[in-house]
Amino acid sequence: MLVNVVLVIFFVWIIFLTVLLLKLRNHYYNLISKTKKEKLDDILDLLISTDKRNETEINQLKHDLANQIKESKFHIQKMGLVRFNPFDRIGGEQSFVIALTDRENNGITLNFIYTKEGLRVYTKRVKKGKGDEYELSEEEVKAIEKAS
Numbered sequence: 001m002l003v004n005v006v007l008v009i010f011f012v013w014i015i016f017l018t019v020l021l022l023k024l025r026n027h028y029y030n031l032i033s034k035t036k037k038e039k040l041d042d043i044l045d046l047l048i049s050t051d052k053r054n055e056t057e058i059n060q061l062k063h064d065l066a067n068q069i070k071e072s073k074f075h076i077q078k079m080g081l082v083r084f085n086p087f088d089r090i091g092g093e094q095s096f097v098i099a100l101t102d103r104e105n106n107g108i109t110l111n112f113i114y115t116k117e118g119l120r121v122y123t124k125r126v127k128k129g130k131g132d133e134y135e136l137s138e139e140e141v142k143a144i145e146k147a148s
Helices: 002-035 040-072 138-147
Strands: 078-084 095-101 107-114 119-127
Touching (some): 078 138, 095 138
Antiparallel strands (some): 095 107, 107 119
16 A cells, blocks of 8 residues: 555655746747857857847947937927907908927027018017017017917
8 A cells, every 4th residue: 555655645745847948948948049059058158148138238228219219309399379359450360470499498499470572571580588689579489478
């Protein structure tokens, strides 16, 4: 009776070891097939070199992203539009001002004035929400405020 119990325990132990060995073998062949290397040392060396290359690329991507974020502060991010009538009692609000600014309210205003003779377009530079070279009109100031 004791011999039968020992044999059953031994048989279960052999099955457990066989399953474990098969899993290990499958894992090893899986590594070999993906890396084309046969020695475990070569596989580990390949993994380490790949890890170093990935780390270098990640650091480069972080650097590029930081530069992109820094540069994006100077791209046009806000727009304001104000329609107005430049001449009292004549026509409707066909003229308009567009303000195009970045985060710091630096940019330009485009002033489109419709008259009987045609269309006039004026531009002004904007620095920190104020006119750079020329004073801003009331409509241009409103357009910048709408853009904010």
